Amino acid sequence: MSVVFDILASAGLWAAILRIATPLIFGTLGALLCERAGVLNLGIEGIMTFGAMIGWLAVFHGADLWTGVLVAAISGTLFGVLHSLLTVTLGLSQHVSGLGVTLFASSFSYYVFRLVVPVAGTPPTVMPFQPIDIPALSSLPFIGPAFFTQTAPTYLAIVIALIMGYIIFRTPVGLAIRMTGENPHAAEAQGVNPMKVRYGAVIAGSALMAVGGAFLTLSAFNSFFPTMVQGRGWICIALVVFASWRPGRALFGALLFAFFDAFQLRLQTVVEGVPYQIFLMTPYILSIFALALMARRARVPQALMQPYRRGER
Amino acid sequence: MRLERREHRPLLLLIGAPVAAIVAALVLSGILIAIAGAPVFEAYRRILIGAFGSRLSATETLTRATPLILTGLAAAVAFRARLWNIGAEGQFYLGAIAVAAFGSKLLADLPGPILIPLLLIIGATAGMMLILLPLWLRLRFSVDEVVTSLLMNFIAVLFVSMLIDGVLKDPLAFGWPQSQPVADHATLPKLIARSRLHIGLAIAIVLAVVVYLIQSRTVFGMQSRAAGLNPQGAFFAGVPLGRTLVKVACLSGGLAGLAGAIEVMGVKGYVTTDLSPGFGYAGIVVAMLANLNPIGVVFAALFTAIMFVGADGMSRSLGIPTYIADVTVALSLLTMLVALFFTQYRIRR
Numbered sequence: 001m002s003v004v005f006d007i008l009a010s011a012g013l014w015a016a017i018l019r020i021a022t023p024l025i026f027g028t029l030g031a032l033l034c035e036r037a038g039v040l041n042l043g044i045e046g047i048m049t050f051g052a053m054i055g056w057l058a059v060f061h062g063a064d065l066w067t068g069v070l071v072a073a074i075s076g077t078l079f080g081v082l083h084s085l086l087t088v089t090l091g092l093s094q095h096v097s098g099l100g101v102t103l104f105a106s107s108f109s110y111y112v113f114r115l116v117v118p119v120a121g122t123p124p125t126v127m128p129f130q131p132i133d134i135p136a137l138s139s140l141p142f143i144g145p146a147f148f149t150q151t152a153p154t155y156l157a158i159v160i161a162l163i164m165g166y167i168i169f170r171t172p173v174g175l176a177i178r179m180t181g182e183n184p185h186a187a188e189a190q191g192v193n194p195m196k197v198r199y200g201a202v203i204a205g206s207a208l209m210a211v212g213g214a215f216l217t218l219s220a221f222n223s224f225f226p227t228m229v230q231g232r233g234w235i236c237i238a239l240v241v242f243a244s245w246r247p248g249r250a251l252f253g254a255l256l257f258a259f260f261d262a263f264q265l266r267l268q269t270v271v272e273g274v275p276y277q278i279f280l281m282t283p284y285i286l287s288i289f290a291l292a293l294m295a296r297r298a299r300v301p302q303a304l305m306q307p308y309r310r311g312e313r
Numbered sequence: 314m315r316l317e318r319r320e321h322r323p324l325l326l327l328i329g330a331p332v333a334a335i336v337a338a339l340v341l342s343g344i345l346i347a348i349a350g351a352p353v354f355e356a357y358r359r360i361l362i363g364a365f366g367s368r369l370s371a372t373e374t375l376t377r378a379t380p381l382i383l384t385g386l387a388a389a390v391a392f393r394a395r396l397w398n399i400g401a402e403g404q405f406y407l408g409a410i411a412v413a414a415f416g417s418k419l420l421a422d423l424p425g426p427i428l429i430p431l432l433l434i435i436g437a438t439a440g441m442m443l444i445l446l447p448l449w450l451r452l453r454f455s456v457d458e459v460v461t462s463l464l465m466n467f468i469a470v471l472f473v474s475m476l477i478d479g480v481l482k483d484p485l486a487f488g489w490p491q492s493q494p495v496a497d498h499a500t501l502p503k504l505i506a507r508s509r510l511h512i513g514l515a516i517a518i519v520l521a522v523v524v525y526l527i528q529s530r531t532v533f534g535m536q537s538r539a540a541g542l543n544p545q546g547a548f549f550a551g552v553p554l555g556r557t558l559v560k561v562a563c564l565s566g567g568l569a570g571l572a573g574a575i576e577v578m579g580v581k582g583y584v585t586t587d588l589s590p591g592f593g594y595a596g597i598v599v600a601m602l603a604n605l606n607p608i609g610v611v612f613a614a615l616f617t618a619i620m621f622v623g624a625d626g627m628s629r630s631l632g633i634p635t636y637i638a639d640v641t642v643a644l645s646l647l648t649m650l651v652a653l654f655f656t657q658y659r660i661r662r
Contacts, residue, residue: 042459086647090654095397095459099597100646107639108345114634115349234463241457277475284464284471288450295456309316 007266014146016265018154019220021258023048025157026212027236028243028250029164030076030205035240036168037201038181038194038303039087042098044209045233046105047079051210053109056217056224057116059126069153069214076210079105080203088198091307102233110226129153129219151219153211158251160208165247177201181301184308194308209233231284238287244298253290260286316658330652331602331609335616337652338645342637351631363626364619370626372508376580378611378618380405380589382517383572384596385603385610386524387440391565393528393605395541396558400447400462401569402593403469404440406584408570409577410473411439413584414481416495416577425498432499433516433574440570441563443469448562452555466593474586483583492584501579511579518611520568525607527564537561569593590621591639598646604653617642 007013027044034041041047055072059065079101086097117124129151132138138148168174176197179187184194212232217224239257243250261283268279343353364374384401391398416432423431447461477483478490501511528534536557539547548554572592577584599617603609624638 082647086650090651092650092654096392096597096601097647097650099399099594100643100650103594103598103643104640104647107636107643111345111634111636111640114636231464231467234460237460238464241460275475275479277471277478281468281471284467287464288446288461291456291461292450292454295450295454 003267003270007263007270010266011142011144011146013262013266015149016262017255017258018147018150019258020261021254022150022154022157023212023215023220023232024236024239024254024257025161025251026208026215027233028239028254029157029161029247030208030212031236032240032243032245032247032250033164033177033205033208034202035304036181036245036301037177037198038184038301038306038308039084039198039202040094040098040237040305041080041083041101041202041205041209042095042237043079043083043101043105043206044098044236045229045231046102046109047076047206047209048213048216048233049106049229050075050079050109051213052217052228053113053213053224055210055214056126057112059218060116060124065129065218068218069211072210072214073207076207077203079210080206081199083206084199084202087307088195088202091309094305094307106229113224113226123223123225125222126218128217128222153215153219157212157215161247161251168247178301180308181303184303184306188310198308209236212236235283235287238291241298242290242294244294245301257283257286257290315661317661319657319659322656326656327604330656331604331613331649334602334649334652335645337648338641341644341648342641345640346633346637349633351633356627356631356633359627359630360620360623362623364623366626369508370622372505372510374615374618374622375514376509376511377622378614379511379513379517379579380572380576380592381595381599381614381617382514382521382611383568383575384592385599385614386517386521386596386607387565387568387572388596388600389603389605389607389610390524390528390537390568391561392600393541394537394558394561395544396448396561396565397457397459398444398447398462398562398565398569399459399597400444400465400469400566400593401572401596402589402591403462403466404443404566404569405573405576405589405593406469406473406586407443408436408440408573409584409588410476410481410492410573411570412436412499412574412577413492413495414476416499417481417493421496421499428496428499429501429578432495432578433571436574436577437567437571440568440573441566443570444562444566445559448558452558470586473584477584477586481584490585494583495578499578500582501575509580511575513575513579516571516575520571521607521611524564524568528607533557533560569596572596595621595642598642601646601653602649604649616645 031041031044051072054075055068058071059068083101086092087094131149132152134148138144176192180194180197187194239253243253264279264282268276346353346356365371387401412432415435447458450456450461451458477492481492483491483493501513504510504512536552539552540554540557595617599610599613602613620638620641624635628635
């Protein structure tokens, strides 16, 4: 028991939670935005991979860190356009299109990466985001190192979660997005163009996913390597269900998830005799568990995965 | 401009769709090759030489196509019933490790003619078991099986990694995490001497025909198709939806598990965590390129294998990253989706 308490009482755990949660917050918000408008975006895993690669590459070639994030976001919008073309304009299966986007985006990332960086012993690195020193707060005992030693994108993720909650539930734009996700025909009758709303949501959502990926290479680590996203995108898709399609709960879900992940990472070092793979499995097992727990209670956007064609029922 | 649903889907269009898709994918990847500064036609010529240029490379391509046919069939049977089994990668690994476990120690005393079929069944069963959890979650809690079966892939690979680093670790592998090899008499006979090509290819092709017959000639085939096209209508027509999906899942998971078993018994002999260069995911592309037709899967798998094997040779001589094969295959999935769309719709002004 004292082992568990020691872990909980270390500031490092709480700092790690926010760090681990950041890409998940970006990814979950991105996926949530798409799904609120009625489009499942399984391109997330590949889009995060590409964002991680291209953001890193931009910085590696001399751009500053925020430009790297911007480049990643722009790459995300392009994949968003691709996914929208397939699922919104053509109304193709959102499952298969999303998987196609993931397969394409990740293999394209590896291709570009290998072109620029031929196989080397140690992958080249960049100078990542540094923790921001917040006057007064960062120097508080325990609380300072635990909660106020994050890099700028982490705070940005939290702010975006709050803004998105406001936009979705308190603004006309949010109403249009929700209407499109629930009943595009009714939205159309109200003068909302469901096609445009879906395009906008998927493009903006994909940009957020790519930024989540870029956080991995520009803040959490300082280099890119293939398969580094490791299913985080799929975990985000599960978190959207867990969050019942609400941005505030998505933030909470990502933090809760990161808590378990940070906790198991520390437990790994003190518990002996248990294969490390068991610990590594926990995030995936937790995601499946969260899905099973919430799938029935969550209110799914009613038109999710239904293509919309004008004048067709 | 507007889209109009076609009344008929001409046969020419159905056959032309995958061809057009592959050509479009090759053109798009050609642009990427050109950007990388390599001659495009030369690159594709080298890919063909790499895949078929010698007896060795041709047999190697067919060896590579074998697991792709099986994972392609796994995706095709599942997708036809709208069961989104994206977990073929994990099922592949579970089938592989089951064979390594039973074929190296537990059953290794059995004679070959009994052991080999038994191991194949064990591998298929292992694959089946992995898909049953996502299916149960779907039927019981209506959880989307895409995400759960994807997440199971990661769990399965970690599980395999745990076993080959633990109880199944080969003590003679210099500390490398690698499973004990299956017994010599448990390896699949060669199809062609002095090559890696084994009878797994014949098994895969026979299974493609069997799956085709099941789908076109049996009640179960009709029911699984109906369950996919219109679950509600199928239910009212008396199709037992749950039971049909369980059967489809077992068939799909079994085929993916069998792919892993055959890869171990036919090619590698042991299991590592890089046994599959994404056979499970490539199977999805294979199935879509074949428009979910089991016979088409054989040809789609061959195309995919040509790209993968050929790109290795091309990469060595022209310095283009081998990932170009993955890009082309992924692009062909996207272009195939678009091509299929235009077999169903036409553009009217």
